[in-house]
Amino acid sequence: MALALLTDYTGGQLPAGAQAAKLYAQAKQAHQDLESGAGQGAGMRGWLKFPAEYPMTEEYGRIKAAAEEIKAKAEVLLVIGIGGSYLGARAVIEAVTSRYYNETRENTPAIYFTGNTLSESDFADLDRLIEGRDFTINVISKSGKTLECAVAFRYFKARLAEKWAGDTAQINKRIYVTTDEHKGALLQEAKENGWPTFVVPTDMGGRYSVLSAVGLLPIACAGIDVDALMAGAAAAQAAYKEPGGAFGENACDDYAALRYYYYKHRRKAVELFAGYEPSMVQFGEWYKQLFGESEGKRGQGLFPGAVTFTTDLHSLGQYIQQGRRILFETVLRFEQAANGISLEEEPGDGDGLNYLAGKSLFEVNRTAFQATALAHAKGRCPSLVLALPKRDAYNIGWLIYFFEKACAISGYMIGVNPFDQDGVEKYKNYMFALLGKKGKEHNRVRAHLKRVYGLEV
Amino acid sequence: MALALLTDYTGGQLPAGAQAAKLYAQAKQAHQDLESGAGQGAGMRGWLKFPAEYPMTEEYGRIKAAAEEIKAKAEVLLVIGIGGSYLGARAVIEAVTSRYYNETRENTPAIYFTGNTLSESDFADLDRLIEGRDFTINVISKSGKTLECAVAFRYFKARLAEKWAGDTAQINKRIYVTTDEHKGALLQEAKENGWPTFVVPTDMGGRYSVLSAVGLLPIACAGIDVDALMAGAAAAQAAYKEPGGAFGENACDDYAALRYYYYKHRRKAVELFAGYEPSMVQFGEWYKQLFGESEGKRGQGLFPGAVTFTTDLHSLGQYIQQGRRILFETVLRFEQAANGISLEEEPGDGDGLNYLAGKSLFEVNRTAFQATALAHAKGRCPSLVLALPKRDAYNIGWLIYFFEKACAISGYMIGVNPFDQDGVEKYKNYMFALLGKKGKEHNRVRAHLKRVYGLEV
Numbered sequence: 053m054a055l056a057l058l059t060d061y062t063g064g065q066l067p068a069g070a071q072a073a074k075l076y077a078q079a080k081q082a083h084q085d086l087e088s089g090a091g092q093g094a095g096m097r098g099w100l101k102f103p104a105e106y107p108m109t110e111e112y113g114r115i116k117a118a119a120e121e122i123k124a125k126a127e128v129l130l131v132i133g134i135g136g137s138y139l140g141a142r143a144v145i146e147a148v149t150s151r152y153y154n155e156t157r158e159n160t161p162a163i164y165f166t167g168n169t170l171s172e173s174d175f176a177d178l179d180r181l182i183e184g185r186d187f188t189i190n191v192i193s194k195s196g197k198t199l200e201c202a203v204a205f206r207y208f209k210a211r212l213a214e215k216w217a218g219d220t221a222q223i224n225k226r227i228y229v230t231t232d233e234h235k236g237a238l239l240q241e242a243k244e245n246g247w248p249t250f251v252v253p254t255d256m257g258g259r260y261s262v263l264s265a266v267g268l269l270p271i272a273c274a275g276i277d278v279d280a281l282m283a284g285a286a287a288a289q290a291a292y293k294e295p296g297g298a299f300g301e302n303a304c305d306d307y308a309a310l311r312y313y314y315y316k317h318r319r320k321a322v323e324l325f326a327g328y329e330p331s332m333v334q335f336g337e338w339y340k341q342l343f344g345e346s347e348g349k350r351g352q353g354l355f356p357g358a359v360t361f362t363t364d365l366h367s368l369g370q371y372i373q374q375g376r377r378i379l380f381e382t383v384l385r386f387e388q389a390a391n392g393i394s395l396e397e398e399p400g401d402g403d404g405l406n407y408l409a410g411k412s413l414f415e416v417n418r419t420a421f422q423a424t425a426l427a428h429a430k431g432r433c434p435s436l437v438l439a440l441p442k443r444d445a446y447n448i449g450w451l452i453y454f455f456e457k458a459c460a461i462s463g464y465m466i467g468v469n470p471f472d473q474d475g476v477e478k479y480k481n482y483m484f485a486l487l488g489k490k491g492k493e494h495n496r497v498r499a500h501l502k503r504v505y506g507l508e509v
Numbered sequence: 510m511a512l513a514l515l516t517d518y519t520g521g522q523l524p525a526g527a528q529a530a531k532l533y534a535q536a537k538q539a540h541q542d543l544e545s546g547a548g549q550g551a552g553m554r555g556w557l558k559f560p561a562e563y564p565m566t567e568e569y570g571r572i573k574a575a576a577e578e579i580k581a582k583a584e585v586l587l588v589i590g591i592g593g594s595y596l597g598a599r600a601v602i603e604a605v606t607s608r609y610y611n612e613t614r615e616n617t618p619a620i621y622f623t624g625n626t627l628s629e630s631d632f633a634d635l636d637r638l639i640e641g642r643d644f645t646i647n648v649i650s651k652s653g654k655t656l657e658c659a660v661a662f663r664y665f666k667a668r669l670a671e672k673w674a675g676d677t678a679q680i681n682k683r684i685y686v687t688t689d690e691h692k693g694a695l696l697q698e699a700k701e702n703g704w705p706t707f708v709v710p711t712d713m714g715g716r717y718s719v720l721s722a723v724g725l726l727p728i729a730c731a732g733i734d735v736d737a738l739m740a741g742a743a744a745a746q747a748a749y750k751e752p753g754g755a756f757g758e759n760a761c762d763d764y765a766a767l768r769y770y771y772y773k774h775r776r777k778a779v780e781l782f783a784g785y786e787p788s789m790v791q792f793g794e795w796y797k798q799l800f801g802e803s804e805g806k807r808g809q810g811l812f813p814g815a816v817t818f819t820t821d822l823h824s825l826g827q828y829i830q831q832g833r834r835i836l837f838e839t840v841l842r843f844e845q846a847a848n849g850i851s852l853e854e855e856p857g858d859g860d861g862l863n864y865l866a867g868k869s870l871f872e873v874n875r876t877a878f879q880a881t882a883l884a885h886a887k888g889r890c891p892s893l894v895l896a897l898p899k900r901d902a903y904n905i906g907w908l909i910y911f912f913e914k915a916c917a918i919s920g921y922m923i924g925v926n927p928f929d930q931d932g933v934e935k936y937k938n939y940m941f942a943l944l945g946k947k948g949k950e951h952n953r954v955r956a957h958l959k960r961v962y963g964l965e966v
Contacts, residue, residue: 135823150634154612155619162612168820170874171786172850173900177607200819202860203852203873210853241859258823321778321835322812329628341824348828355779355828355835357814362657363625365936366592366715367798371805371812373932378778378812393629395660396667402698403659407946416660416944417627423939426962431935443630475830478888479822482880487873489864505883 053291054284054450057303058437059310061383063429067313076298079309082464083295083302086457091464093471098255099456103263103285103449111250115265118228118248119272123160126188126226128181131270132167132204133192135341136258137230140452141165141270143338144262147448148276151331160275167191167204175207182211190273192230192266194252196238199483205238220245230265257471259342260456263449277445284449292457304454307382308461310436314380315354315466321378325358326435328417329443332384333360342455346463346470353466362420373431381428381435384451385421388442389414485509511744511907514760515894516767518840520886524770532770533755536762539921540752543914548921550928555712556913560720560742560906568707572722575685575705576729580617583645583683585638588727589624589661590649592798593715594687597909598622598727600795601719604905605733608788617732624648624661632664639668647730649687649723651709653695656940662695677702687722714928716799717913720906734902741906749914761911764839765918767893771837772811772923778835781825782815783892785874786900789841790817799912803920803927810923819877830888838885838892841908842878845899846871942966 059066067075085091086100106112122129131138142165145153154162162185166178189208193201209227216222229242230250242249250265261267263285272278296302299309314320325339336358347353359368359381372379389412397409408416425435438454440447463470485497486509501507516523524532542548543557563569579586588595599622602610611619619642623635646665650658666684673679686699687707699706707722718724720742729735753759756766771777782796793815804810816825816838829836846869854866865873882892895911897904920927942954943966958964 134820139824150630152634152638156634156637168823169785169787169817170819170870170877171788172846172848172870172874173607174787175850175870176848177609177613177788180613181609196860199873200823202862203865203870206852206855206860206862207850237859237861321833328626330626330631331628331634337824344825344828344832348825348830348832350831351833353828353832355814355833356825357812360626362627362936363591366625366657366933367596367794368801368805368813369936370930370932371801371810373805373935374807375801375805375810376778376808376812389629391629391633393632393664395663398663398667402694403653403663404694405659405663408660408944411944413627413629413632413660416656417629419943420627420656420936420940423943424936426958427935427939431932473827475827475888476823478830478884479819479826479877479881482884483877486876486880487865487868501883 054287054441054447055303055454056439057306058439061425061429061437062434063432065314065318065432065434067309067317071317072299075309075313076296076305078312078465079305079461080295080297082308082461083305085464086460087295092469096255096257096260096471098253099260099263101289102256103282103289103453106264107279107282111265112268114248115250115268116272116278118269122188122228122273123275125186126161127185128187129161129163129270129273130178130182130187130189130208131163131165131192132189132201132208133165133266134168134198134200136261137192137201137266138165138168139259139334139338139341140262140267143335144267144271144281144448144452145274145276146331146334147443148445149274149331151333153274157274161188161273163270163274166208167201170200170203175204179211187212188226188228190228190230190269191238192252193238194232195236196231196241197236199480228269230269257473259345260471262338262452280445281449284446285453288450288453292454304458304461307436307454307458308465311354311462312465314434318380319378320380321355322357323354324372324379324381325356325384326361326381327384328361328421329386330360330363331443333358335448336360339455342459343462345473345476346459347466347468349468349472349475352468361424362417365424372428372433377432379433381433383421383425383435383437385418385437385439386441386443387439390443511741511898511904512760512911513896514763515896518882518886518894519891520889522771522775522889522891524767524774528774529756532766533753533762535769535922536766536918537752537754539765539918540759540762542921543917544752549926553712553714553717553928555710556717556720558746559713560739560746560910563721564736564739564743568722569725571705572707572725573729573735575707575726579645579685579730580732582643583618584642585644586618586620586727586730587635587639587644587646587665588620588622588649589646589658589665590622590723591625591655591657593718594649594658594723595622595625596716596791596795596798597719597724600792601724601728601738601905601909602731602733603788603791604900605902606731606788608790610731614731618645618730620727620731623665624658627657627660632661636668644669645683645685647685647687647726648695649709650695651689652693653688653698654693656937685726687726714930716802717928719795719909737902738906741903742910745907745910749911761915761918764893764911764915765922768811768919769922771891775837776835777837778812779814780811781829781836781838782813782841783818783838784841785818785878786843787817787820788900790815793817796912799916800919802930802933803916804923804925806925806929806932809925818881819874822881829885829890834889836890838890840878840882840892840894842875842894842896843898843900844896847900
């Protein structure tokens with residue numbers, strides 16, 4: 053078992069007796085509904101069996117080949133995508149390599165994520181970053197119509213055209229498309245120009261798509277062993293297949309049950325994903341989308357936050373220790389040291405650190421974890437601890453699958469469809485109307501905006 | 510007035526009548542207590558009059574001179590500090606330049622922030638980043654005893670010693686110290702080695718110190734106009750001096766009163782700082798420390814979060830729109846375009862974006878703001894909007910002072926001392942005991958840990 057869920061740092065805030073039995077039974081039922089397809093959104097469970105099956109497909113091989121091509125020719129890879137079309141790839145790249153990937157890489161392209169903002173300054177920054185460098189685009193969008201993504205793709209296509217003075221052979225060699233298999237504007241454009249295409253699966257939402265072509269192509273371009281990533285996820289798929297029913301039988305069920313307990317029975321409002329590695333910051337962003345977008349509906353859901361310790365103990369630490377008691381933490385701990393850096397003795401001991409000389413930094417960081425978890429539990433902020441052997445592709449693959457499955461079970465427990473996201477459309481509807489986009493549905497929204505807000509659009 | 514507080518996007522969730530009058534009167538009283546020193550923690554109000562006074566000091570001139578020296582000799586500046594000793598500088602550098610500062614800078618050193626983690630991997634990453642480059646250290650610590658900071662300083666001092674093969678003249682030219690004016694291990698070491706020193710003021714907490722030497726030296730090293738930064742803050746100091754008493758008289762009071770209203774009268778639990786510029790992400794981290802550490806005590810306080818739109822509309826957007834109604838937003842909007850990037854027309858219009866051709870991206874981003882604020886308000890997540898002319902040093906200085914003062918007033922309104930942070934010590938006490946540090950107080954904690962948790966340390 054690669055991952056262990058520990059409850060030693062909950063300060064006694066744990067379900068027991070009949071309450072515990074009921075909670076784990078509820079989690080088991082939710083798990084069964086997920087496996088059987090009896091739950092809501094059953095058509096969006098493609099991710100459930102994907103890790104074991106996908107590596108045997110023709111497309112998977114093409115992803116690895118395309119990544120080798122891109123690594124060979126590109127100094128910069130621009131990944132154009134928003135939400136699930138970039139968060140997973142960015143999270144895995146930094147988690148497996150470093151938060152300084154772009155500045156420490158060797159023999160792989162710099163990778164910048166765009167198409168996720170409308171900030172003109174960000175476009176101007178990227179113009180400077182691609183200036184004089186051979187750049188390749190991987191655009192990732194199911195329909196090709198998502199505004200941020202479409203705007204960035206049009207913009208950087210124009211930069212490619214400038215760079216290569218309209219030489220279509222050169223331009224077309226530098227565009228890779230990840231989109232719907234059968235339809236859409238982007239697929240059409242790709243076919244017309246001969247760009248290689250990869251599939252955004254129709255049976256999993258963006259936040260569940262990191263282990264498909266959506267995430268794997270950029271991840272492979274960073275030189276990460278995608279076979280190991282998928283093997284970790286596949287091992288988790290096998291390990292978490294059977295529903296539990298009691299604590300210790302299935303960590304996905306256990307985690308879902310305990311989150312539900314804090315949410316429903318301990319009045320917690322915010323779950324903080326906490327790690328002790330700065331290179332896991334982007335993984336926290338992926339986690340926030342996964343849980344926030346899956347559960348935040350119908351007035352429900354824990355608000356997902358993320359912190360990095362010990363860094364943020366000197367920022368949000370005060371609030372966590374003594375602010376409103378609406379928090380609990382899910383702490384990620386790595387069990388094996390990666391480097392073996394130790395503190396050296398210093399003559400004079402001016403800073404008073406000689407008592408640590410010879411101790412590994414890994415051990416000091418681990419002690420900080422223990423002290424923090426004890427202090428927070430004492431302050432009535434319980435920690436659930438996820439202990440993972442190490443920060444590598446295999447274990448990160450395992451962790452991704454663990455969270456995906458636990459999140460689906462958790463969503464069923466609170467009674468929502470964890471696979472939809474209707475709320476994301478609300479601002480888009482207003483935005484397209486305000487931008488003057490043509491179409492009946494936009495006219496309807498414009499009429500509404502005029503009537504309710506007096507907006508002339 | 511550089512900044513305007515707009516309430517157009519609150520969906521009617523605003524205080525009125527007698528309730529409003531009472532709230533603004535409470536804010537006025539809190540403001541008066543802050544100005545007069547009648548409030549809690551009055552000894553920590555050094556920041557209140559600092560922006561107007563500090564630029565006239567000898568030290569301020571030395572900071573600018575030191576920054577010129579560092580820019581001339583260093584390829585890399587390592588800033589060693591945790592919490593308030595780095596968040597402000599990092600926030601300002603990215604806000605005024607770019608989130609890609611290290612990759613887009615010209616004629617200024619790369620700047621890496623360390624001393625804020627115990628992750629051995631992060632140390633290993635930095636070893637690679639300083640390899641073969643001429644690096645200078647700015648260590649920022651009041652006492653020199655903060656563990657993360659002291660560990661990093663000892664570590665990178667050893668790297669300097671290796672690089673210069675023990676040539677103390679070369680080593681000593683590359684260390685700048687920001688610490689207590691009169692005492693402490695770090696000051697002592699600086700004196701012994703002839704390192705230039707700058708002062709961590711005793712009358713302001715770390716989270717209020719960005720406009721002192723703590724923040725200004727790294728900020729100046731990034732080539733940012735610190736005079737403009739201070740001028741903006743000084744202008745805000747003058748503008749917000751007089752307590753208000755009714756909406757529109759003093760934006761600090763208004764903001765504090767409205768936050769209090771959402772917290773106490775609308776049962777909001779989380780405040781989200783939202784911006785539309787990715788380069789403001791680190792500013793959000795500074796904001797989270799400022800409010801979280803100032804208010805999160807005695808079981809009180811809004812939990813501070815931060816989001817970047819439109820990016821996170823495809824991540825936390827679903828939760829914000831339809832999850833638990835415990836959120837409100839403080840949205841930062843810039844009023845002036847910076848670049849003038851527009852979308853170009855494309856023949857064929859395959860992506861269907863030609864209706865936007867000729868429109869500036871600035872305008873599209875602004876429309877996204879309007880659509881989002883309307884949609885969220887309709888979903889009962891009100892937005893307070895801070896409208897700031899532009900993203901430059903002057904306006905960021907203004908914004909910093911605005912938040913600092915509003916935060917102090919807000920803390921007084923909820924009845925806490927906004928200037929202390931006792932809770933941060935809890936984990937430290939456990940950690941030092943567990944690490945085997947010598948001392949009576951650590952022995953006491955060890956005895957406690959043994960008694961309560963059975964830990965043999």
